[in-house]
Amino acid sequence: MSHSKLLNLLNLSTLPSDLPKLLEEPITLLKGADEKDYQILQKNGLKKIKDLIEIKNLEKIRQDIDMITLEKLVTTARIIKSLSQEEPLGKKVVIAGLDAAGKTTIIRTILEPLTYKPGNEKPTPGVDNKQLDLFGFDVNIWDLGGQAIFRSEYTEKDPERHFGFTNLFIYVIDIQAPKRFKEAFEYLKRIVAIFKHLEEEPYCLILIHKSDPDYNQKDIKKRTSEIIEEAKKILSGFNLSFHNTSIYDRGSLFLAFSRGIRELSLVKQLLIGILTTFLEKIKATYLGLYNKTGICLAETMAIDELLKNFTINVILGEELGIFPAEASKLILSLKDGTFCIIERIDLERERFYLAWKGGENPEALIGPPLIEEIKPWITNFLV
Ligand SMILES: Nc1nc2c(ncn2[C@@H]2O[C@H](COP(=O)(O)OP(=O)(O)O)[C@@H](O)[C@H]2O)c(=O)[nH]1
Ligand SMILES: [Mg+2]
Numbered sequence: 001m002s003h004s005k006l007l008n009l010l011n012l013s014t015l016p017s018d019l020p021k022l023l024e025e026p027i028t029l030l031k032g033a034d035e036k037d038y039q040i041l042q043k044n045g046l047k048k049i050k051d052l053i054e055i056k057n058l059e060k061i062r063q064d065i066d067m068i069t070l071e072k073l074v075t076t077a078r079i080i081k082s083l084s085q086e087e088p089l090g091k092k093v094v095i096a097g098l099d100a101a102g103k104t105t106i107i108r109t110i111l112e113p114l115t116y117k118p119g120n121e122k123p124t125p126g127v128d129n130k131q132l133d134l135f136g137f138d139v140n141i142w143d144l145g146g147q148a149i150f151r152s153e154y155t156e157k158d159p160e161r162h163f164g165f166t167n168l169f170i171y172v173i174d175i176q177a178p179k180r181f182k183e184a185f186e187y188l189k190r191i192v193a194i195f196k197h198l199e200e201e202p203y204c205l206i207l208i209h210k211s212d213p214d215y216n217q218k219d220i221k222k223r224t225s226e227i228i229e230e231a232k233k234i235l236s237g238f239n240l241s242f243h244n245t246s247i248y249d250r251g252s253l254f255l256a257f258s259r260g261i262r263e264l265s266l267v268k269q270l271l272i273g274i275l276t277t278f279l280e281k282i283k284a285t286y287l288g289l290y291n292k293t294g295i296c297l298a299e300t301m302a303i304d305e306l307l308k309n310f311t312i313n314v315i316l317g318e319e320l321g322i323f324p325a326e327a328s329k330l331i332l333s334l335k336d337g338t339f340c341i342i343e344r345i346d347l348e349r350e351r352f353y354l355a356w357k358g359g360e361n362p363e364a365l366i367g368p369p370l371i372e373e374i375k376p377w378i379t380n381f382l383v
Contacts, residue, residue, distance in 0.1 A: 006083065008376045009076045020084040023050035023077070032072040033065075040064045041073075052077035068277060071270045075377070078266050090138035091264045092165050094202075096154075096191060097172030098184050099123055099146035102209045105247055106172065107143055110257050113293050113316050118247045126150055127162070139264070151187055159194045166195070168260045169202040171231075175223050175244075176210045181230075188234050195238075203263035204240035205256055206231050211244035220244065239263075250316075251309030258296035267377045271298035278370050285358035289374075290315055292351040297378070307340050311355040314342055328367070343367040347375065 007015055011029055016022060022029070027049055028038050044061050046052055052074050055061065061070065095103050104124050108116045111130060124145030132139040144154055144162065154162040171191075173184050195202065208227050211220050228242050243256035262268050271289065279287045279300045286307060288299035294312040314332065329343045340357045345367045354367050 005376075006076075006079060009079070019080060022080050023048065023053075023084065025049055027052060027073065030073050030076050032076070033069050037065055037069055041070075049077050049080060053081055068270070068273050071273050075267050075270045082266060090140055091167040093139055093141045093168040093170065093260070093264075094144065094163060094166045095141065095170040095172065096144045096187070097146055097207075097209075098174070098177075098180055098187060099148075100177075101146060101172040101174045101184075102207075102247070103143055103146065103172050104128065106207065106209065106245070106253055106257075107141060109247055109250060109253055110293075110295075111141075113250075123147055126153075139261070146187075151190075155187075155190045155194060160198065163191065163194045163200065164198055166200050166202040167264050168205070169195070170205045170207060170260060172207045172209050173227055173231075174210050175208050175220060175227070176212075176215065178223055181223075181227065185230055185234060188231065192234055192238075201238060203260060204235055204238050205260040206235075206240060206242045207245045207256055208242060209245050211252070212246045212248050214248070249309075251312045254294050254312045255296070255305070255308060261295060262298065265297075268298060270377060271374060272300065274370070274373050276300050278366060278373075279356070282356070282366055283358065284356040287354065287356040289378075290353040290355065292353070297352075306334055306336060307355065307357055310334055310340070311342060311353070315353050345371050347371070347378075350378075352378070 004015070007013075009031055011031055025048065027041055027046060030049065030052075033041075041052075041061070044057060046055065046061075055074065095107060097103055100123070104121045105118050107130060108121075109118060111132060124143055125147075126145050127150075128143040128145065130141040130143065132141060142162065144150065169191075171188055174180065206227070208224050211224070224242075224244060231240075231242070241256075241259055243252065243259070245252040245256050247253070265271075275287045275289065275298055279285075286300060288308065288311065289297045290311060291297055292315065294315045296308065296312075299308075310332070314330070328345075329341060331339055331341050333339045338357065340355060343354045343366065345352045345354065352371075354370065356366070
């Protein structure tokens with residue numbers, strides 16, 4: 001399916017059966033640039049499609065060519081490479097942590113946002129696999145039940161199967177169980193040793209979970225610094241981010257998960273670039289693209305947490321009928337007195353939302369032109 005979508009990005013009428021050969025073809029086969037751009041790139045030694053995958057003198061080229069144009073070509077080249085590889089296209093997300101840290105609750109809250117009511121989850125016996133379909137790519141989520149007997153099974157008996165080919169690693173620590181921090185760090189150390197052994201370098205999300213709004217905030221602050229300090233040591237060399245999360249603040253889970261999911265994406269940089277260009281055009285202060293389950297797929301800098309949280313709730317509410325069916329756009333005021341705009345966009349198979357704040361003309365519909373620009377990328381290549 002993704003293979004056929006690739007054609008939209010190429011100046012070709014049929015796709016060659018031997019995809020890796022495409023990488024040897026001239027860059028003019030890629031759509032999205034004009035004669036002048038191709039010449040600039042060729043002058044800089046970028047002749048074949050494969051040359052675009054790792055550009056060495058990027059800073060110099062950037063002075064002569066529009067960033068978005070370049071990013072489009074590079075992204076297409078990376079997509080071809082990714083589709084050419086033998087390894088499965090799906091992405092693997094591993095979520096681990098001690099028993100009762102909240103892993104299963106987190107995953108179900110995100111995957112079943114409209115129907116799941118967190119309650120008493122039974123301990124997960126062994127591994128629970130769940131699938132998330134993001135625009136034609138399978139994201140396989142491995143929820144590793146955290147009871148001690150299973151923990152040693154993953155780390156001792158079959159580490160390759162559980163931790164090999166991990167694209168995103170989520171580690172959940174229960175902030176309300178400080179007596180178990182030591183055990184949680186020990187387990188994390190064992191997993192990190194396996195990643196190093198397997199030469200895997202997944203992006204790591206550390207969820208400092210059960211940071212409930214009504215829990216003692218002083219304790220949360222103190223324990224959070226403690227966890228960050230220790231986890232940074234254990235995970236030194238890995239790309240990682242920390243998030244205080246709680247099921248009583250659903251937005252916090254979506255924010256953290258979105259951060260991780262975006263790391264899986266080949267078109268991440270490109271989308272950020274396109275959104276930033278639009279942001280400047282409409283003089284907004286924030287612009288974000290969300291899918292219909294409230295996952296933020298891309299956003300500009302200067303992240304506005306209040307707006308994001310609000311957007312996620314509106315989107316989830318929309319699916320429950322809060323967003324009027326006939327309106328494609330809502331102008332809403334936020335708790336801090338400012339207003340934001342949420343626009344719904346329907347593509348063939350998917351529904352998206354754009355949220356932005358500020359801007360000169362709140363009545364303008366920016367979705368249609370923006371979506372024209374990003375459509376070939378989001379319908380199938382987002383992950
Ligand atoms: N207070 C609080 N409890 C939570 C939170 N997330 C999960 N829980 C509870 O923690 C318990 C263990 O959750 P579970 O998802 O089974 O943990 P797992 O063993 O890591 O999969 C359940 O009773 C959940 O309802 C949270 O954010 N705050
Ligand atoms: Mg579980």
